[in-house]
Amino acid sequence: MAAVRLKDVAERAGVSIKTVSNVVRGAPRVSEATRSRVMRAVDELGYRPNPSARRLRTGRSGLIALVVPELATPYFAELAHHVRGEATLLGLTVLIEESLGDAAEELRLAGGVGASLLDGVILSPLRATPDELASVTDEFPLVLLGERTYGRNRVVADHVLIDNVAAARDLTAHLIGLGRTRIAAVGVDRQGSATSRQRLEGYQQALHAAGLPFDPRLAPRIEEFDRRNGLLAMRRLAALPAGERPDAVFCFSDLLAVGAQRALHEAGLAIPGDVAVAGIDGSEEALYSTPSLTTMVPDKAAIASLAVKCLAARIRSRAPLPFEVHVAPHWLEVRESTSGGRRALDA
Amino acid sequence: MAAVRLKDVAERAGVSIKTVSNVVRGAPRVSEATRSRVMRAVDELGYRPNPSARRLRTGRSGLIALVVPELATPYFAELAHHVRGEATLLGLTVLIEESLGDAAEELRLAGGVGASLLDGVILSPLRATPDELASVTDEFPLVLLGERTYGRNRVVADHVLIDNVAAARDLTAHLIGLGRTRIAAVGVDRQGSATSRQRLEGYQQALHAAGLPFDPRLAPRIEEFDRRNGLLAMRRLAALPAGERPDAVFCFSDLLAVGAQRALHEAGLAIPGDVAVAGIDGSEEALYSTPSLTTMVPDKAAIASLAVKCLAARIRSRAPLPFEVHVAPHWLEVRESTSGGRRALDA
DNA sequence: TCGTGGTGTTCCAACGTTGTAACCGGCGTG
DNA sequence: CACGCCGGTTACAACGTTGGAACACCACGA
Numbered sequence: 001m002a003a004v005r006l007k008d009v010a011e012r013a014g015v016s017i018k019t020v021s022n023v024v025r026g027a028p029r030v031s032e033a034t035r036s037r038v039m040r041a042v043d044e045l046g047y048r049p050n051p052s053a054r055r056l057r058t059g060r061s062g063l064i065a066l067v068v069p070e071l072a073t074p075y076f077a078e079l080a081h082h083v084r085g086e087a088t089l090l091g092l093t094v095l096i097e098e099s100l101g102d103a104a105e106e107l108r109l110a111g112g113v114g115a116s117l118l119d120g121v122i123l124s125p126l127r128a129t130p131d132e133l134a135s136v137t138d139e140f141p142l143v144l145l146g147e148r149t150y151g152r153n154r155v156v157a158d159h160v161l162i163d164n165v166a167a168a169r170d171l172t173a174h175l176i177g178l179g180r181t182r183i184a185a186v187g188v189d190r191q192g193s194a195t196s197r198q199r200l201e202g203y204q205q206a207l208h209a210a211g212l213p214f215d216p217r218l219a220p221r222i223e224e225f226d227r228r229n230g231l232l233a234m235r236r237l238a239a240l241p242a243g244e245r246p247d248a249v250f251c252f253s254d255l256l257a258v259g260a261q262r263a264l265h266e267a268g269l270a271i272p273g274d275v276a277v278a279g280i281d282g283s284e285e286a287l288y289s290t291p292s293l294t295t296m297v298p299d300k301a302a303i304a305s306l307a308v309k310c311l312a313a314r315i316r317s318r319a320p321l322p323f324e325v326h327v328a329p330h331w332l333e334v335r336e337s338t339s340g341g342r343r344a345l346d347a
Numbered sequence: 348m349a350a351v352r353l354k355d356v357a358e359r360a361g362v363s364i365k366t367v368s369n370v371v372r373g374a375p376r377v378s379e380a381t382r383s384r385v386m387r388a389v390d391e392l393g394y395r396p397n398p399s400a401r402r403l404r405t406g407r408s409g410l411i412a413l414v415v416p417e418l419a420t421p422y423f424a425e426l427a428h429h430v431r432g433e434a435t436l437l438g439l440t441v442l443i444e445e446s447l448g449d450a451a452e453e454l455r456l457a458g459g460v461g462a463s464l465l466d467g468v469i470l471s472p473l474r475a476t477p478d479e480l481a482s483v484t485d486e487f488p489l490v491l492l493g494e495r496t497y498g499r500n501r502v503v504a505d506h507v508l509i510d511n512v513a514a515a516r517d518l519t520a521h522l523i524g525l526g527r528t529r530i531a532a533v534g535v536d537r538q539g540s541a542t543s544r545q546r547l548e549g550y551q552q553a554l555h556a557a558g559l560p561f562d563p564r565l566a567p568r569i570e571e572f573d574r575r576n577g578l579l580a581m582r583r584l585a586a587l588p589a590g591e592r593p594d595a596v597f598c599f600s601d602l603l604a605v606g607a608q609r610a611l612h613e614a615g616l617a618i619p620g621d622v623a624v625a626g627i628d629g630s631e632e633a634l635y636s637t638p639s640l641t642t643m644v645p646d647k648a649a650i651a652s653l654a655v656k657c658l659a660a661r662i663r664s665r666a667p668l669p670f671e672v673h674v675a676p677h678w679l680e681v682r683e684s685t686s687g688g689r690r691a692l693d694a
Numbered sequence: 695t696c697g698t699g700g701t702g703t704t705c706c707a708a709c710g711t712t713g714t715a716a717c718c719g720g721c722g723t724g
Numbered sequence: 725c726a727c728g729c730c731g732g733t734t735a736c737a738a739c740g741t742t743g744g745a746a747c748a749c750c751a752c753g754a
Contacts, residue, residue: 021741052403093464265637
């Protein structure tokens with residue numbers, strides 16, 4: 001608490017308030033003598049600048065928000081972890097918000113909540129469309145994760161993403177490479193989110209390249225990317241007549257894959273003997289599941305780093321920069337759920 | 348960004364700034380006529396109060412922090428989710444911080460970071476001792492999760508916790524009730540955190556009540572409550588000579604249990620046939636693991652609710668209230684990892 | 695000796711809000 | 725009819741900080 005103000009420090013050091021302000025902000029034009037004298041007074045009194053006053057005066061709060069659909073989703077929790085770390089490096093504080101998959105809430109949060117509380121927002125949109133978000137983006141620094149403009153040519157905001165189509169294509173190709181021919185895709189959502197569409201696209205490309213037909217029955221619709229939906233979808237797939245049952249499942253998230261594994265376990269089907277399973281996210285949960293889960297890993301550290309740096313740059317320059325699209329790397333981790341066997345993890 | 352101020356609204360409504368302020372704050376002494384006129388102006392201009400200015404004037408920011416060791420831990424992610432929900436109900440915004448298990452960082456964050464940014468803090472301490480935290484607590488609203496004073500009689504802060512000793516005792520008793528006699532405890536940490544000590548205590552109480560000896564070799568020391576430590580600890584336990592190997596494992600977290608299950612899987616031991624496994628946390632991951640994991644569930648919603656309400660009360664009353672200790676309920680979920688079988692989840 | 699220029703410091707005002715006190719008008723009461 | 729009271733409104737100052745202009749000081753060259 002200790003309401004130590006610039007004024008107190010100034011009196012102690014025998015200089016004016018403004019000089020103390022100059023020192024603590026690291027402004028130039030301060031002699032070494034006064035600087036050290038002021039710093040000593042700062043340390044002795046334990047002065048900490050008042051963020052509200054600073055914000056009121058400068059219009060900058062040093063506060064950014066990360067908006068994710070759901071914090072308890074491992075992927076977003078891990079991402080939040082990385083974003084926080086990256087932001088701390090840049091002297092920014094991160095406010096984490098949940099949209100809970102509500103489009104209106106996403107739009108509200110994209111605009112900066114209490115507007116003048118935040119300098120900028122990193123948003124992982126689930127329902128809100130690029131067009132809707134475009135209205136915010138001229139006035140307020142906003143970086144989008146994993147979305148991309150469709151339909152129109154113009155980019156409406158900064159984007160950081162992985163190549164979802166390629167990731168899905170490569171993962172499907174991996175399953176095809178195992179000799180599987182009836183490959184299901186679990187993750188086509190009813191609302192038609194961009195992520196879902198892109199992964200379906202990659203999946204279809206891989207099927208097509210291998211001369212395999214696309215069977216809509218193997219691409220059931222789901223509501224959310226969570227364990228429960230994976231479980232329910234896989235139960236239905238496992239219940240298909242013998243010849244029509246899939247021999248591999250490409251899940252659009254690790255959580256879906258974990259749910260699918262559970263359904264296969266209940267149905268008494270072997271993984272990968274009867275059905276191979278793969279996910280996307282690179283969550284630690286996937287590594288430790290039984291069997292360990294093959295997954296396509298987005299480089300979360302890179303995504304976080306690019307997003308924070310991009311946002312920081314946009315905040316710094318008030319002038320409207322052209323929007324950028326950054327693509328983060330991804331890679332495949334092949335594990336027991338597609339390769340079989342029982343290896344010790346190197347943990 | 349639409350810098351609409353009280354002044355703008357006042358001009359539009361033809362009243363003074365202060366009257367507008369009174370209206371938006373819901374202060375009494377405003378006639379219905381002016382109230383509606385002002386509200387209309389507010390809506391038309393899209394006025395949003397400036398949090399920084401408000402905070403500067405009132406000393407309240409409506410911002411609280413939740414400090415957890417690690418966001419990517421499912422338990423804390425779920426807890427954060429609940430805390431956010433509860434705080435939103437009370438009109439508070441939550442800033443989520445990670446201490447990364449560093450005592451100094453915990454102390455710094457307990458003090459409110461930039462002090463004057465936050466109204467209060469909910470801290471889940473891992474390393475910092477109650478005595479260290481006591482220095483903060485007189486000056487700054489602080490609620491602790493899951494710690495409790497030891498050694499001294501005085502309570503140094505508000506606490507919200509579950510009865511860890513009882514939870515551990517009941518869970519161990521459950522394992523004993525299955526007829527197991529060599530029950531390992533995975534979760535004794537080197538730093539001797541309060542949580543770890545309390546759970547060990549409950550474990551020992553249950554052993555004692557059943558007339559079973561305490562074998563220190565079955566209570567290996569670990570570093571963290573994560574999957575990796577569970578894996579490594581269980582590997583060592585599984586490598587014990589036949590007669591000394593445990594036939595059940597009580598893990599102090601679900602993550603440890605998941606790691607332990609993985610080690611048993613690698614060692615070719617059956618769960619629960621050879622070794623029964625149980626955890627604490629009630630994470631969703633535990634429900635979907637293979638086999639599904641018996642776990643002691645802390646009522647996270649209750650913990651979050653109690654913590655937020657307690658903190659809000661302390662913030663409201665500047666006067667030093669006596670410290671309170673709230674105990675949240677917990678219950679046992681018995682699943683395949685101790686009961687055997689293969690049931691369909693009712694999801 | 696006086697300017698000149700640069701360097702270091704101070705003074706003033708303002709950011710948007712709210713608490714306090716003062717103000718105004720109308721009503722009920724003596 | 726005068727007075728006091730109270731509901732409703734306004735004026736003013738202050739919260740802690742920083743940008744800009746003004747100011748003092750020193751060394752230097754004219």
